[in-house]
Amino acid sequence: MPAQPLISTRHLTIRFGGHVAVDRVSLDIEPFTLKSIIGPNGAGKTTFFNLLSGQYRPTEGRVYFKGVDVTRLTAAARTRLGIGRSFQLTNIFPSLPVLENVRLAVQAQRRMGLKVWRHSRRFPELEDRAYEILETVLLQSKWNALASELAHGEKRKLELGILLALEAEVLLLDEPTAGMSLEEVPTIIGLIEAIKHRRDTTILLVEHKIDMVLALSDSIAVLKDGRLIADGTPEAISRSPEVQAAYFGGGATGA
Amino acid sequence: MTSDGPSAAPTPVQASRILEREARFRQPTLYLRLALTAAFALAPVLLPSFQLMDLMLKIALFATLVASYDVVIGYTGIVSFGHAMFFGFGAYAVGLSLGKFGAPTYGYLALAFALGVLVSAALALVIGAFSLRVKALFFAMITLAFAEYALILAVQLSHLTGGEDGISPKLPGVFAVSFTAGKVLGVDVNGRVVTYYVVLVVCLALFLTMSRFVHSPLGRTLQAIRDNEQRAEALGYRTFIFQLISSSFGSVVAAVLGGCYAMWVRYVNPESALSIQIMLDVLLMVIIGGMGTLYGGIIGAAVLLTARTLLPDLRAVGTLMFPGSEILQRLTERWLLYFGILFILVVFFFPKGVIGTVREVLSRRNAAR
Ligand SMILES: Nc1ncnc2c1ncn2[C@@H]1O[C@H](COP(=O)(O)OP(=O)(O)OP(=O)(O)O)[C@@H](O)[C@H]1O
Ligand SMILES: [Mg+2]
Numbered sequence: 001m002p003a004q005p006l007i008s009t010r011h012l013t014i015r016f017g018g019h020v021a022v023d024r025v026s027l028d029i030e031p032f033t034l035k036s037i038i039g040p041n042g043a044g045k046t047t048f049f050n051l052l053s054g055q056y057r058p059t060e061g062r063v064y065f066k067g068v069d070v071t072r073l074t075a076a077a078r079t080r081l082g083i084g085r086s087f088q089l090t091n092i093f094p095s096l097p098v099l100e101n102v103r104l105a106v107q108a109q110r111r112m113g114l115k116v117w118r119h120s121r122r123f124p125e126l127e128d129r130a131y132e133i134l135e136t137v138l139l140q141s142k143w144n145a146l147a148s149e150l151a152h153g154e155k156r157k158l159e160l161g162i163l164l165a166l167e168a169e170v171l172l173l174d175e176p177t178a179g180m181s182l183e184e185v186p187t188i189i190g191l192i193e194a195i196k197h198r199r200d201t202t203i204l205l206v207e208h209k210i211d212m213v214l215a216l217s218d219s220i221a222v223l224k225d226g227r228l229i230a231d232g233t234p235e236a237i238s239r240s241p242e243v244q245a246a247y248f249g250g251g252a253t254g255a
Numbered sequence: 256m257t258s259d260g261p262s263a264a265p266t267p268v269q270a271s272r273i274l275e276r277e278a279r280f281r282q283p284t285l286y287l288r289l290a291l292t293a294a295f296a297l298a299p300v301l302l303p304s305f306q307l308m309d310l311m312l313k314i315a316l317f318a319t320l321v322a323s324y325d326v327v328i329g330y331t332g333i334v335s336f337g338h339a340m341f342f343g344f345g346a347y348a349v350g351l352s353l354g355k356f357g358a359p360t361y362g363y364l365a366l367a368f369a370l371g372v373l374v375s376a377a378l379a380l381v382i383g384a385f386s387l388r389v390k391a392l393f394f395a396m397i398t399l400a401f402a403e404y405a406l407i408l409a410v411q412l413s414h415l416t417g418g419e420d421g422i423s424p425k426l427p428g429v430f431a432v433s434f435t436a437g438k439v440l441g442v443d444v445n446g447r448v449v450t451y452y453v454v455l456v457v458c459l460a461l462f463l464t465m466s467r468f469v470h471s472p473l474g475r476t477l478q479a480i481r482d483n484e485q486r487a488e489a490l491g492y493r494t495f496i497f498q499l500i501s502s503s504f505g506s507v508v509a510a511v512l513g514g515c516y517a518m519w520v521r522y523v524n525p526e527s528a529l530s531i532q533i534m535l536d537v538l539l540m541v542i543i544g545g546m547g548t549l550y551g552g553i554i555g556a557a558v559l560l561t562a563r564t565l566l567p568d569l570r571a572v573g574t575l576m577f578p579g580s581e582i583l584q585r586l587t588e589r590w591l592l593y594f595g596i597l598f599i600l601v602v603f604f605f606p607k608g609v610i611g612t613v614r615e616v617l618s619r620r621n622a623a624r
Contacts, residue, residue, distance in 0.1 A: 079491035
């Protein structure tokens with residue numbers, strides 16, 4: 001037997017009213033690999049992420065992290081276990097400065113949020129670390145701006161920076177490059193590649209840019225109408241007829 | 256690459272923090288705060304009138320109360336309508352311990368504050384535990400219901416609380432009306448004056464404590480929760496615990512202030528300590544001054560309380576100067592109405608309140624440089 005999967009789902013299902021957004025999905029994510037989840041708009045990719053990270057509770061099915069059932073845990077508890085995520089719709093602290101956005105994530109990662117006796121400036125190591133992360137996502141020149149004043153692509157970088165600050169074992173990346181300008185995309189791809197090559201982090205990536213997916217992924221899962229219709233190596237997936245129809249034929253376009 | 260010891264060049268953040276530290280004694284706001292403290296401390300010496308002393312101390316008390324409300328609503332984003340109830344608990348604790356039961360001793364005074372704080376903390380925790388997890392509106396409604404219920408209890412349980420008539424506590428030792436210790440700087444040092452300074456020091460200490468609270472890592476986390484609760488949770492923060500800490504902390508501060516208020520006015524009744532009017536005043540003050548500023552309360556309290564105190568006097572002056580002017584009298588009768596209109600205009604044009612707007616203008620100007 002190979003190593004135990006880092007995350008597994010079993011018959012994971014969520015229904016909104018009559019609509020089944022995620023339908024009996026059983027998926028294994030091997031440690032230190034990069035797995036992409038692709039599928040047309042509305043396939044349930046974001047909803048699947050929400051089930052993994054605890055934003056939603058499933059109607060049926062289970063989520064396991066390192067073999068432990070985490071289905072009933074809150075989002076906060078799952079983050080503390082090591083499941084970090086970024087959001088498709090930028091999810092930042094708009095009225096706080098950029099550096100503070102990341103500093104809060106560093107503070108969470110170091111479990112220092114309950115300190116109340118000293119001024120927060122008395123912990124410069126948090127700011128130093130936050131600034132380092134801003135440098136990684138090429139946002140250091142904006143450290144003093146309010147997050148709400150950033151351009152869209154910059155907000156996406158901040159979103160990523162906040163996630164990196166958590167130093168999570170698993171990164172759930174929901175369309176990290178969506179809405180970025182063309183010049184910015186390679187930076188982010190380079191960043192993801194660098195993390196992948198460190199071989200200490202497991203990445204789950206949702207992306208519409210199929211070239212990017214094929215280049216980065218160790219394996220690819222395909223969702224359609226909430227169901228898992230394929231799961232395999234990039235080569236196998238790009239040869240599968242259903243995926244061909246959706247991505248390489250005349251059907252839905254990528255990006 | 257930044258933590259290679261002192262030899263490494265400072266990052267822009269570090270450089271900016273060093274500059275800030277060096278400039279901290281050159282900040283105008285520091286001197287503004289010192290001047291304000293001096294004004295409160297010197298008022299009884301420079302203008303020995305009871306009316307002025309009363310106004311000043313009430314401004315100090317309410318400014319601090321508004322700041323404690325700001326911790327909850329402005330920094331954490333929790334809308335509570337029960338904040339004044341905790342103020343009332345503190346006031347009634349002093350009333351009951353020094354007026355109805357107990358005796359005018361320092362021991363009972365300490366007991367009163369301990370009781371006010373404990374009861375408030377316990378109730379804030381219970382209310383929060385049951386209703387903070389639910390919708391924000393639910394918390395607002397529950398706190399309003401509790402505040403209303405506390406008011407009804409204070410009126411109904413008259414054998415305990417003195418009902419509508421209230422209680423007049425007698426203060427011990429240096430706080431007693433009969434206490435005198437001669438003159439210092441031309442001021443009669445009596446029980447009133449001692450109470451003034453002790454309450455003022457308590458207000459100042461509470462203000463400093465709250466300032467530390469909101470700027471601590473915990474306070475920063477509260478602001479994150481206010482900004483985006485879901486995101487704060489996705490960072491791993493147990494947002495519920497943080498909200499519970501914040502609302503309980505604010506309630507405890509309010510209780511201490513209520514106790515101080517009862518010591519100053521030496522009287523507690525449902526209307527002066529528990530009525531919804533106090534809550535409305537606090538709300539008005541926090542909106543005028545600006546939420547999430549802590550210091551806004553000083554402006555809000557000063558504006559509202561000064562208007563309340565002085566406008567009836569101005570009316571009297573007006574009537575004296577223009578006797579028979581019925582129009583003037585009619586007009587001035589409605590000063591509260593004008594105040595309401597002014598309030599609406601302020602909210603409309605300065606939604607961030609006075610301090611909030613000033614801060615925004617200043618930070619824009621800094622950014623433009
Ligand atoms: N909270 C919700 N309530 C009701 N329906 C929902 C909810 N969240 C998602 N859905 C529905 O579930 C389906 C899947 O949505 P989801 O956002 O997961 O798709 P997606 O694969 O991420 O699509 P995209 O590529 O556009 O991001 C959609 O039909 C959506 O309307
Ligand atoms: Mg999506």
